[in-house]
Amino acid sequence: MSLLEKSRALSATVSRRATLLALLVVTALRSDAADGTGKLVREYDLKAAFLFNFTHFVEWPSEVFADTNAPIVIGILGDDPFGPVLDKIVEGETIRNRRLVIKRSQQIEDLKSCQVLFISKSEKGHIDQILSSLGDASIFTVGESEGFARHGGITNLFLQGNKVRFEINAQAAKRRGIKISAQLLALGTVVGPEAAKEID
Amino acid sequence: MHWLQDMPIRWKVTLVILLTSTTTLLLACVAFVHYELVTSRQTMVRDLQVLADVLGQNSAAALQFDDQGAGENILLALQAKPHLIAACLYTKDGQRFATYAIRGMHPQFPSQPEVEGSHFISDRLVMFRPIHLDQKVIGTIYLQSNLDEFDDRLRSFTRIATLVVFGAMGVTMVISFWMQQLVSQPILRLANTAQVIRDNNDYSVRAEKQGRNEIGLLTDSFNQMLTQIQTQDGALRRAQNELEQRVRDRTAELTTANATLQVEVAERLRTGEALRESESRFRSLLDGVQDYAIFRLDSGGCVATWNAGAERIKGYTAEEIIGQHFSRFYTPEDLQGGKPGQELNIAITQGRCEVEGLRARKDGSRFWANVVITPLHDTAGNVTGFSKVTRDVTERRKAEEEKQKLTDVLRGRTTELEIANQELEAFSYSVSHDLRAPLRGLDGFSQALLEDYGDKVGSDGKKLLQRIRAGSQRMGQLIDDLLNLSRVSRGELRREPVDLSGLAGNVVDELRTSDPQRDVTLRISEGLKAEGDPRLLRVVLENLLGNAWKYTSRQPHATIEFGLHRDNGHSSFFVRDDGVGFDMQYVDKLFAPFQRLHGMTEFPGTGIGLATVQRVIHRHGGRIWVQAEVNKGATFHFTLS
Numbered sequence: 001m002s003l004l005e006k007s008r009a010l011s012a013t014v015s016r017r018a019t020l021l022a023l024l025v026v027t028a029l030r031s032d033a034a035d036g037t038g039k040l041v042r043e044y045d046l047k048a049a050f051l052f053n054f055t056h057f058v059e060w061p062s063e064v065f066a067d068t069n070a071p072i073v074i075g076i077l078g079d080d081p082f083g084p085v086l087d088k089i090v091e092g093e094t095i096r097n098r099r100l101v102i103k104r105s106q107q108i109e110d111l112k113s114c115q116v117l118f119i120s121k122s123e124k125g126h127i128d129q130i131l132s133s134l135g136d137a138s139i140f141t142v143g144e145s146e147g148f149a150r151h152g153g154i155t156n157l158f159l160q161g162n163k164v165r166f167e168i169n170a171q172a173a174k175r176r177g178i179k180i181s182a183q184l185l186a187l188g189t190v191v192g193p194e195a196a197k198e199i200d
Numbered sequence: 201m202h203w204l205q206d207m208p209i210r211w212k213v214t215l216v217i218l219l220t221s222t223t224t225l226l227l228a229c230v231a232f233v234h235y236e237l238v239t240s241r242q243t244m245v246r247d248l249q250v251l252a253d254v255l256g257q258n259s260a261a262a263l264q265f266d267d268q269g270a271g272e273n274i275l276l277a278l279q280a281k282p283h284l285i286a287a288c289l290y291t292k293d294g295q296r297f298a299t300y301a302i303r304g305m306h307p308q309f310p311s312q313p314e315v316e317g318s319h320f321i322s323d324r325l326v327m328f329r330p331i332h333l334d335q336k337v338i339g340t341i342y343l344q345s346n347l348d349e350f351d352d353r354l355r356s357f358t359r360i361a362t363l364v365v366f367g368a369m370g371v372t373m374v375i376s377f378w379m380q381q382l383v384s385q386p387i388l389r390l391a392n393t394a395q396v397i398r399d400n401n402d403y404s405v406r407a408e409k410q411g412r413n414e415i416g417l418l419t420d421s422f423n424q425m426l427t428q429i430q431t432q433d434g435a436l437r438r439a440q441n442e443l444e445q446r447v448r449d450r451t452a453e454l455t456t457a458n459a460t461l462q463v464e465v466a467e468r469l470r471t472g473e474a475l476r477e478s479e480s481r482f483r484s485l486l487d488g489v490q491d492y493a494i495f496r497l498d499s500g501g502c503v504a505t506w507n508a509g510a511e512r513i514k515g516y517t518a519e520e521i522i523g524q525h526f527s528r529f530y531t532p533e534d535l536q537g538g539k540p541g542q543e544l545n546i547a548i549t550q551g552r553c554e555v556e557g558l559r560a561r562k563d564g565s566r567f568w569a570n571v572v573i574t575p576l577h578d579t580a581g582n583v584t585g586f587s588k589v590t591r592d593v594t595e596r597r598k599a600e601e602e603k604q605k606l607t608d609v610l611r612g613r614t615t616e617l618e619i620a621n622q623e624l625e626a627f628s629y630s631v632s633h634d635l636r637a638p639l640r641g642l643d644g645f646s647q648a649l650l651e652d653y654g655d656k657v658g659s660d661g662k663k664l665l666q667r668i669r670a671g672s673q674r675m676g677q678l679i680d681d682l683l684n685l686s687r688v689s690r691g692e693l694r695r696e697p698v699d700l701s702g703l704a705g706n707v708v709d710e711l712r713t714s715d716p717q718r719d720v721t722l723r724i725s726e727g728l729k730a731e732g733d734p735r736l737l738r739v740v741l742e743n744l745l746g747n748a749w750k751y752t753s754r755q756p757h758a759t760i761e762f763g764l765h766r767d768n769g770h771s772s773f774f775v776r777d778d779g780v781g782f783d784m785q786y787v788d789k790l791f792a793p794f795q796r797l798h799g800m801t802e803f804p805g806t807g808i809g810l811a812t813v814q815r816v817i818h819r820h821g822g823r824i825w826v827q828a829e830v831n832k833g834a835t836f837h838f839t840l841s
Binding site: 094095163183 | 258261264
């Protein structure tokens with residue numbers, strides 16, 4: 001609970017809570033206090049923040065946007081585990097002058113024009129189908145099941161202790177025309193098709 | 201500062217150049233060091249900023265994804281920069297996120313980030329710099345650097361500056377030593393020249409001119425001064441030689457004079473006795489003089505000697521007057537006018553004072569005195585007294601006054617006479633003029649009567665008419681002569697050279713023409729000349745030669761002479777005839793008008809001619825006189841000045 005303690009200490013000293021990280025912590029505290037299933041709630045709060053943070057360190061080819069003002073669309077496929085937290089995080093934010101829009105759907109067809117696609121645990125059974133249907137479209141795919149990155153997804157979020165970590169398949173991103181910042185690569189665990197085969 | 205004044209010029213010049221250049225260089229170095237200090241600090245801050253920005257940028261993802269391990273890994277890159285002592289990343293909320301410290305250091309990190317900026321703390325540079333992601337602040341980086349790099353730069357720069365300063369000083373010294381020669385060399389040469397001149401007293405040496413600057417000017421002035429000194433020196437030497445020669449000459453003269461003097465002294469001794477004798481004779485002579493007051497005054501004007509003449513004229517005895525001031529001889533009026541002093545002054549300034557004036561006697565009576573005052577000098581030329589000679593000129597004065605009175609009377613009379621004479625002449629002229637008209641009528645009508653009525657008056661009547669005519673003609677002649685006489689008296693007298701011989705020849709020619717049957721021998725001396733009025737002199741010759749012609753008319757053979765007579769250095773012209781002459785006892789009547797020595801029947805004439813002649817001669821300032829004897833002719837002499 002060191003993070004919690006840290007958050008509590010912070011709540012006393014930091015007055016402005018409208019910023020990203022503060023919001024994240026506040027949300028976590030409230031969820032913690034509300035339903036007692038703190039672990040899950042906190043996990044998705046962090047994952048929501050990750051989802052948003054990825055957009056800082058990822059660049060798409062310009063063709064994916066209709067025009068220079070077109071928003072970055074974050075799609076949620078399957079059951080939404082974030083609730084209003086994600087909406088609150090992206091509200092009012094811009095990345096390289098583009099707004100952020102959340103789009104939720106059970107059908108992959110609805111989300112093919114997204115830039116970031118979160119594939120919920122509920123779609124665990126047919127991930128391969130989803131990925132193959134996307135083909136080489138320039139979509140930064142984020143999953144939360146083991147082997148997601150190894151099997152053609154770009155990023156897979158997982159828990160290590162009480163911290164959220166991620167894997168990145170740089171090859172997959174490259175194939176889809178997406179540039180990932182070296183800083184992001186340095187933070188995540190890089191995996192590739194070769195690595196996937198080894199695991200298989 | 202005496203040592204600076206006494207310093208040789210070449211050192212001074214070198215010192216000036218050295219000081220100037222070193223000061224300039226030092227100032228420049230200080231400026232450059234200062235500049236370097238400021239700029240290197242700025243550079244350091246800039247470099248640190250860049251480093252902070254790079255690190256901040258690199259740690260953005262670590263901060264965003266809350267990965268402290270990644271953050272510390274990034275900070276470890278600072279190991280490559282040994283001057284960075286410590287670094288720290290703070291989250292957006294001011295929490296320490298990751299730290300770094302150089303090995304062996306345990307720095308105190310600020311617990312919270314401060315505002316953006318940098319500052320130097322003793323030997324450290326400390327900086328806070330925000331970390332941005334997409335224009336948003338996501339954290340802060342803190343860096344702490346030591347100043348070793350800066351100190352190194354400063355040290356090496358100071359080292360270089362020192363080297364440059366000393367090197368430049370060395371070069372400057374060489375250059376200034378060489379340059380100072382340009383300035384000091386001409387001065388030193390001038391000084392050497394001056395020393396040579398001083399040591400040898402040779403003013404013919406000249407300094408060599410080196411260029412046209414101030415030193416050149418100084419050299420020129422120095423040379424001009426030398427020329428002047430040379431000239432003056434020469435003049436001085438000549439003057440000295442001359443002086444020596446003169447001293448020698450004078451010494452010789454003095455020797456001679458001395459010898460002469462010795463001879464003279466001996467002679468004086470001999471003559472002294474004679475002089476004393478002569479003086480006593482002179483003294484007794486002076487004392488004996490009765491007509492002159494001769495006495496001496498001392499330099500103050502008091503009477504010192506007195507003679508018998510003085511006693512007689514002024515009435516004082518010698519005992520009474522000696523020692524008294526001489527002003528008592530003057531009248532009160534003269535004393536008031538300061539006469540005595542003035543006369544002594546005139547005597548001193550002009551060497552003599554002669555005056556005439558009234559003086560007082562002892563008894564108060566006055567006499568007219570002629571006074572001569574002469575100053576007496578000693579051998580040095582100082583006035584020691586006066587000699588005074590006074591003469592009683594009262595008698596002479598009276599006679600002069602008398603004579604003056606007479607002269608005045610005479611002058612008055614003369615003026616009156618002259619006026620009367622002028623009136624008379626005017627009268628006679630007008631009378632003569634007015635008389636002629638009725639005479640011409642008388643003669644003319646008588647002639648008409650003879651011609652028209654001659655047969656009616658008979659022979660007696662004719663005779664009477666002829667006598668009337670002769671009478672009136674004679675009267676006409678008389679009037680002509682009178683007019684002539686009055687004419688010679690009037691009018692201005694011209695003086696010019698006149699050829700008397702030629703004039704006499706003309707007159708004689710006319711006489712011969714009027715009386716051609718006469719047998720007359722005429723002797724006219726040639727070359728007789730005189731100064732006078734030619735018209736009047738012709739009148740003189742006409743009358744004198746005419747008279748000679750007339751009074752020789754009875755001679756069957758006559759001789760007439762005109763010439764110059766010399767007698768005892770006096771010369772006079774003369775006209776001589778051998779005619780009837782006259783008795784000298786009537787000579788007084790001869791020159792008076794209307795006086796005749798002969799009857800009209802004997803020799804016709806008016807008796808005015810000689811009066812006219814005498815008038816002309818007198819007007820010329822000459823004299824006329826005559827010598828005659830009955831039947832032996834007459835000789836008229838005249839002079840013209």
